[in-house]
Amino acid sequence: MKADLHCHTTISDGSLGISDIIRQADRNGVRCIAITDHDSLASLSRSYVLGQRYNVKVIPAVEFSAIDGSRGKKVHILCYMPQKPDRLEGLCLRTSEGRMKLGKSLAMKVLEKYPITLESILRYSAGSKAIYKCHIMHALMDYGYTTELYGNVYDEIFDAKDGLCASQVQSEADFYPDVRFVLTMIKAAGGIAVIAHPKVFDSLDLIEELAKEKLLDGAEVYHSSADEKTQRDIAGICEQYDLIQTGGSDFHGFYNHYAIQIGSLATPEEQLKRIVNLDS
16 A cells, blocks of 8 residues: 655645645555644544545644754654544644744744735635745745745745844744653654654654654654665664654645655555554
């Protein structure tokens, strides 16, 4: 069974809605997906119903933003199959509120330089739990300030060192919870905790550390950020500690930094069986 366990919708920073994601998975022959919107479980009930309609198994999931305090680095944690998702709602709410506050701050700073309307940004963030950078850039594209979502204008605004919004960007992780707290909450909810795209935030050492502490269930081996050597390195750590090895496209649609399709990266079936009963 082809399984893409990392997809985003308009509930966070994806450009397609839940139904479009599931229908596209069906078209691409992907029979199992996880909708992993950032710090939100809002897709759970609707995605389950739509998945049944299109014969696509939808795994309940969420991607948590966290901070590795000892290293001062961001880290993303994918949570699959939480048995008591209500126990994660408070965690989602706190982070989403912080991100919305940051997003409004970014938007107002951009409006000082570019004479567009706040409504033009809110048009793209309407279904989301926050205003993301991609929503701001989409509005700037509409008004002709750039023809690229990610390019010179994006860097001029959001570069963490010299950008227009550098101070706000640098504060992005201030409201993120500690990674061990997130993992503890996932365990309390009966979920499976997998570290997302370890290469992006240079988290390979953290995988081993958390595995030794029995806090982590798996790592995302198959992700576009990881070359073959990095995949082997991550897989090696997983094998050493008997961690689940997942894979996914990290699909955001138009808001991806690169062209990628749902199902272009997948979770091996033997690993998928460690997460979900394929017969149910």
